[in-house]
Amino acid sequence: MDVDELLQRHGVDTARLEPAPLSPSWREMRDHLALLAGCAICGDTCLSAWVVDAGRGPRWVGLCRGHTPGVLSELAAPTVLGKTGAVHG
Ligand SMILES: [Zn+2]
Incomplete structure (x- = not known):
């Protein structure tokens, strides 16, 4: 399941989420992780x-x-996956 699907399934309104850059760098994502208020769900x-x-x-x-989808496998290797990316702290 990808994150779009996950949010939809939990009825999260993406319109209320904070706007992000289109292709954030790994550093931007890492830095933003500390600023996030909490799990969107x-x-x-x-x-x-x-x-x-x-x-x-x-x-x-x-x-x-x-x-976090696929948390066990992804924890070992922080990745930025283009448009839909993730970074783990
Ligand atoms: Zn959660």
Whole structure:
């Protein structure tokens, strides 16, 4: 499941999320992780920062450990995946 799907499934309105740069650098994503208020779904401490575009422009999305997709495999290798990317703190 990708993050767009996850947000949709939990009824998160992406319009209320903070606008993000279209292709943030790894550094920008890492730095923004510390600024995120909490998991976009449950409000818990963010483990990962994502940028998603659900049709209203790119938005920052923070996700906690429980809501980060593929958290176990991705923790070993921080990655930026283009338009929809993630960085783990
Ligand atoms: Zn969460």
